[in-house]
Amino acid sequence: MVVKSTAVKVRHYKWDVEYMFWAPDCEERVVMGINGQFPGPTIRAEVGDTIHVDLTNKLSTEGVVIHWHGIRQLGTPWADGTASISQCPINPGETFTYRFVVDKAGTYFYHGHYGMQRSGGLYGTLIVEVPKGQHEPFHYDGEFNLLLSDWWHESIHEQEVGLSSKPLRWIGEPQTLLINGRGQYNCSLLPNFGNSSSTQCKFSGTEQCAPQILQVLPNKTYRVRLASTTALASLNIAIGNHKMIVVEADGNYVQPFTVDDLDIYSGESYSVLINTNQNPNKNYWISIGVRGRRPNTPPALTILNYKPTSASKLPTISPPITPAWNDYNHSKSFTKNIFALMGSHTPPATYDRRIALLNTQNRIDGFIKWAINNVSLVFPPTPYLGSIKFGLKSGFDQTNPPENFPSSYDIMSPPANPNTTTGSGVYRLRYNTTVDIILQNANALGANVSEIHPWHLHGHDFWVLGYGEGKFTKDDEAKFNLKNPPLRNTVVIFPYGWTALRFVADNPGAWAFHCHIEPHLHMGMGVVLASAVERVQGIPSNALTCGLTAKMFLKKKNIP
Amino acid sequence: MVVKSTAVKVRHYKWDVEYMFWAPDCEERVVMGINGQFPGPTIRAEVGDTIHVDLTNKLSTEGVVIHWHGIRQLGTPWADGTASISQCPINPGETFTYRFVVDKAGTYFYHGHYGMQRSGGLYGTLIVEVPKGQHEPFHYDGEFNLLLSDWWHESIHEQEVGLSSKPLRWIGEPQTLLINGRGQYNCSLLPNFGNSSSTQCKFSGTEQCAPQILQVLPNKTYRVRLASTTALASLNIAIGNHKMIVVEADGNYVQPFTVDDLDIYSGESYSVLINTNQNPNKNYWISIGVRGRRPNTPPALTILNYKPTSASKLPTISPPITPAWNDYNHSKSFTKNIFALMGSHTPPATYDRRIALLNTQNRIDGFIKWAINNVSLVFPPTPYLGSIKFGLKSGFDQTNPPENFPSSYDIMSPPANPNTTTGSGVYRLRYNTTVDIILQNANALGANVSEIHPWHLHGHDFWVLGYGEGKFTKDDEAKFNLKNPPLRNTVVIFPYGWTALRFVADNPGAWAFHCHIEPHLHMGMGVVLASAVERVQGIPSNALTCGLTAKMFLKKKNIP
Known part of the structure; x- marks a missing residue:
């Protein structure tokens, strides 16, 4: 409100x-x-x-x-x-x-x-x-904030050129995972790091890469805010000897539940509560590892430090090992445990429109792209908000993108026809209608590969109605959770699976809905939703001084 | 015309x-x-x-x-x-x-x-x-075009950040000199390259770095067009056993004169004629080396190939050695030999306004800058052409930059007060007036350092009236060449010296006049001249969809 x-x-x-x-x-x-x-x-x-x-x-x-x-x-x-x-x-x-x-x-x-x-x-x-x-619907004595990201040594400019090259030059796995912008490459906080070529980091504490230690007092409750802005990596966090109670997801309260470790995908945020009920004379590792991709990046580490124990006293217990990268059952089990806090607003019981979005990896003229219903999104130079508001039809493709994909599409195999096309069309949503989106995963270009994609919606939260294996069918609707589905702004599709979500198009504007993996979006993995743009008022004109909107504002082609 | x-x-x-x-x-x-x-x-x-x-x-x-x-x-x-x-x-x-x-x-x-x-x-x-x-005022049977540049392995994005950092991170000398975008790093066209760690290049000919060979027939005259777009390096070119007749400079004919080697600064162009009057059974090296800075870059090489001799037959004579990097007398001698072709238009005998521009290296809050009359140029987001045309006074500093510098300034020593300020003021020139500019070099921040700066004027050619040592004085005017000064668009100032030029402000517009060394301009080494902008008509409005001009074109702050 x-x-x-x-x-x-x-x-x-x-x-x-x-x-x-x-x-x-x-x-x-x-x-x-x-x-x-x-x-x-x-x-x-x-x-x-x-x-x-x-x-x-x-x-x-x-x-x-x-x-x-x-x-x-x-x-x-x-x-x-x-x-x-x-x-x-x-x-x-x-x-x-x-x-x-x-x-x-x-x-x-x-x-x-x-x-x-x-x-x-x-x-x-x-x-x-x-x-x-x-008050929040839970109590805590102190608070920490962990912003998680992944980091490459190659510059983003070079990465961009590689992703747009033929043949594709993939960015590879990140060199380092960062916690609040801090990580360690070529050294480790651990004294006996697995990789023998790596030595223990020596920090004075003022280094830009020195870890932020979480200092706690015994027998208190702390809220740890977690957010992932990774470019690629799906992450899992665990705190040695400490359970976590999940209480918030993407700015929405969830029914509290307890976990040993927590998956977090790019674009997601969580709050967890921890009780500092362990031996106060010890410190404990906080460990963050890669999920969903064969990890080639060491875990990010920092320390939960029980005051007055010295922060430099290393934990005696090894860092928690995050689950195997491909243990999708673990991930699904976690994800399916997330429900809205009792008493939360429930979704409309029915939908006005259902859009199914097939996620595929494709080729265009030898370039590798990601496509949605066989359209790989290319951003036009004129912002959609302006093009739509002012009816500038050449601002983007006027053809509506497909609402669905052929029912015969075999999601378990590489695309029979890997070719796709670029496009910039929009899904126009009627004001205040209820929209269902079925995100449908599929096999990528290579055999036996289906990746995780965390989809993020701008301008709205949505209810996550359910997840399923294989191709979504009408029968799956019966399994939808309409009672206490969590409200989120980001949701994952698992390999070869589908995810169903529902939202009300109550916020006029032009909104991105896209895979939050940076290179995937760069390769076209997103759609644009336009919701009652005619109702939008008060756009600052300096938001639109480019492309066709700039031209429109200019009364004359040449200045006399 | x-x-x-x-x-x-x-x-x-x-x-x-x-x-x-x-x-x-x-x-x-x-x-x-x-x-x-x-x-x-x-x-x-x-x-x-x-x-x-x-x-x-x-x-x-x-x-x-x-x-x-x-x-x-x-x-x-x-x-x-x-x-x-x-x-x-x-x-x-x-x-x-x-x-x-x-x-x-x-x-x-x-x-x-x-x-x-x-x-x-x-x-x-x-x-x-x-x-x-x-017809051109000279004859030739064939023509070559050599665009010369220098190349760094560090990306320009990183270079830019380094130049804007405190302490300054200088870009260093280029790794390679390029001829038509082609050079050789870590290998050489020479079989016995001085640097023993370097091996002879093996080319199939299709490599992006394979040299372009100049294929000639014996006893012909060839025009070789030379242009330098180096970021930093001043260059010298020599062709083994061949003299060069200089006939054009910066798009203007010059009185032909013969040289063994030719200096070319960034922003300059020349045409030279060569006669293929040497032993036609041999090939000859073309060699390009660095001048004016302690060279840390191997010479660029290619081959003058007398057909039907095979291009792969290496020259028997070593590549010509370009003059010592600090042999400024050699450079001055060459430069002072350039005169306009007989019958060329001569400059007005008198000037309406004279602006003296002192070139200094300075500091601002610990950042290293170059400044002109103690102002280091910072480019505003609104193009001057628009700001001036439409009287947008907040588009740039309205204070006129200084016409001169204190007569007491000691150009032979590091600046007594190294601090300077940034500025974006313009020199406003009255239409059709004759303007003299005295470019005055000085000692940089370090003792006994004064660098070469090639100054390039946009929108006009200028006559080069003279060069001198030390500080320009009124008496130097008597030595000006008003009879046959060359027309150029780029001119060099030698260490601790001055250069005088004259032009007629007959082209309404806003024009850069700046050191053509890319990092120097980035560090503020330039001025902006505004000439009768009120006379400019027909600016395409899409040239001005940024900054204050964009705001001006927008009728309303917010779109209803």
């Missing part, structure tokens, strides 16, 4: 985005920083606050935008920070103001949404707290 | 600019290419032709522009392709049309003029021939 009281606080930020030398994993590279920091500054606000960010592009030749991941931007679709969809990229030297209300408590983050700038390090945390005097 | 006949040819080009993997010096890196080529396609036109280039930006997140170096853009200042001055950068996915007349025969080139994109490989050759039926 958007709080409209004039007493509400406006939180002002002045941010400069720039490239800078940094050593996220002890190896120096160029990262995208904000105000000289990597990751960017953490925003903390209260429900109902207005966030006002004057974002200045201090890059030399690149445009920039920032997406506020998980914030629905109710009534402010132009502040969604998605290049080609909600606004033109901000030019070097220019400032754009993001101004929006945070209407729901939870753990969010922000990140670049242009090219592969997220992967380049343009991200940070956004925490929305319940208003003073109100 | 601009040919206005409607019979004149319009030459259409459709260019896509993109990054691509390429091995200019046998080591693969990312280069900026046009239509899949590096260097970009060569344009050949005739005097009076209209060049029409539809330039599409296929980069992922970077803007782009192309400057047509040496083309004065008479009446078309918006086609000069200089970001922040003549136009907004072209956004990714968008197309901008450069349309201009080539009004003067000569050897030109084009290159990126945004960030360090020129250094990234965005360049190519532009040759303007005399109209059919007319």
Whole structure:
């Protein structure tokens, strides 16, 4: 609910985005920083606050935008920070103001949404707290925030060229996993690291790659906020000897449940509670490993430090081993345990429209692409929000993209016809209609390969109605959870499986819905939803000074 | 003279600019290419032709522009392709049309003029021939074109961050010199290369780094067009056993004179004639070496191949050794031998305004900068052409930059006060006035260092009236050459010296005048001249869809 009281606080930020030398994993590279920091500054606000960010592009030749991941931007679709969809990229030297209300408590983050700038390090945390005097539906004594990401030594510019090359040059697995922008490459926090060529890191504590230690007092409850902005990696986190109680997912409360370890996909956030009920004279490893892809990246580590025990006292118990990368049953079991907190709003019992989206890996003229219903998304230079609002038909493909895929499609085998086409059409949603989306996974180009894809929806939360194996059929509908499905903004499809979700198109705007794996989106894995754009009002005109909208604003072709 | 006949040819080009993997010096890196080529396609036109280039930006997140170096853009200042001055950068996915007349025969080139994109490989050759039926003032039987550049293995993105860092991270000397985009790193065309770790290159001929051999017939005259678009290196070219007759400089005829070797600075072009009057059973080395900086880059080599002698027959005489890097007397002697071809237009005898520009290396808050009269140029986001045309006073500093520098300034020592300030003011020139500029060199920040700077003027040629040692004084004026000074668009200042030039401000527009060394410009070494902008008409409005001009075109702040 958007709080409209004039007493509400406006939180002002002045941010400069720039490239800078940094050593996220002890190896120096160029990262995208904000105000000289990597990751960017953490925003903390209260429900109902207005966030006002004057974002200045201090890059030399690149445009920039920032997406506020998980914030629905109710009534402010132009502040969604998605290049080609909600606004033109901000030019070097220019400032754009993001101004929006945070209407729901939870753990969010922000990140670049242009090219592969997220992967380049343009991200940070956004925490929305319940208003003073109100309470979360759980108690905690202290709080930590772990923003998880993955990191490559190759520059994003080179990665981009590789992904757009023929033959494809895949980016490979990340060199390092980062916790709050910190990881260790070529050294380990562990004294006897498996890889004998790796030595124990020696830190004074001021290094950019020195881990942030989580300092706790015994017999307290801590909230650990987890968010993943990885470019590629699906992650699993475990804390030695400590169970975690999951209480929040993507800014929505869930029915608390206890786990030994937790899967988190790119684009997701969670809050877990931990009780510091272990031997207070010891410290414990926090370990984060790769899921869903054959891991070629060492786990990220940091330490849960029981005060007054010295932080430098190494845990006596080995770091928890995260589940095997391909133990999908473990992942499914976790995922299917997530339910909305009792008393949460339930979804409409029926839908007005159902769209099935087949996820395939394809080829176009020898280039490798990802496609949805055989269309690989290419972003046009004019933002959809402007093209649609002003009826600029050449702004994007006017043909509606397919609602479904051939029922004969064999999802268990490589595509019989691997060729696809590019497209920029949109799914136009009628205002306030209930939309079901069936995300259907399939076999990739290679035999016996089907990857995990975490799909993220802008502008809305959705209910996750269910997951299933193989091809979705009408009969699967009977198994939908309409009683207490969790509200999310990101949901995964498992290999060879489907995921069903439902949302109400109640937020006018143009919205991305896409695989949150950065190179997959770069290769076309997304769609654009347009919801009652005619109702959108008050777009700042400087959001649209590019492409056809710029041309439209210009009265004359030549200036006399 | 601009040919206005409607019979004149319009030459259409459709260019896509993109990054691509390429091995200019046998080591693969990312280069900026046009239509899949590096260097970009060569344009050949005739005097009076209209060049029409539809330039599409296929980069992922970077803007782009192309400057047509040496083309004065008479009446078309918006086609000069200089970001922040003549136009907004072209956004990714968008197309901008450069349309201009080539009004003067000569050897030109084009290159990126945004960030360090020129250094990234965005360049190519532009040759303007005399109209059919007319003749150059010299005869030749065949023609070659050598576009010279320097190449780094570090990406331009990383170079840029280094130049803007505190402490400065200097880009260092280039790894390789390129001839038409081809050089050799870690191997040499020479069988017994000085560096014993280097082996002889083995080429099949199809490699991207295989040299272009110049195939000639005996007893003919060849025109060799030379142009340098180096980011840093001053070069010298020599051809074994062959003298060169200099006949053209920067698209202007010069009084022919003969040299054994020729200095060429970044931004310059020359035509030389060679007579193939040597033993036709042999081949000869063409050698290009570094001048003016302690060379840390091997010479570029290729072969003058007398047909029917096999191209694979190595020359028996060693490659010519270019003069010592610091033999400035040699350079000055060459430079002072350049005179306009007899009968050329002479400069006005007097000037209306004289501007002295002191070149200094300075510090701002610990960052290293170059400054002109103690102002280090920072480019604003709104193009000057638009800001000035529309009186947008916040578009740039309204204070006029200094016309001179303190007479007490000691050019022989490091600056007594090394601090400087940034600025974006312009020198406003009255229409059709005659302007003298005295470029004054000085000692850099370190003791006993004064560098060479090749200054390039957009929109005009200028007469080079003279060069001198030490600080320019009023008495030096008596030594000016007003009889047959060469017309150029680029001129060098020697260490601790001055250079005087004169031009008529007869081309309304906003024009850069800057050191053509890419990192020096990046560090602020340039000024902006505004000439009768009120007379400029017909600016394509899509040249100005950024910054304050975009805001001005937008009638409302918010779209209802």
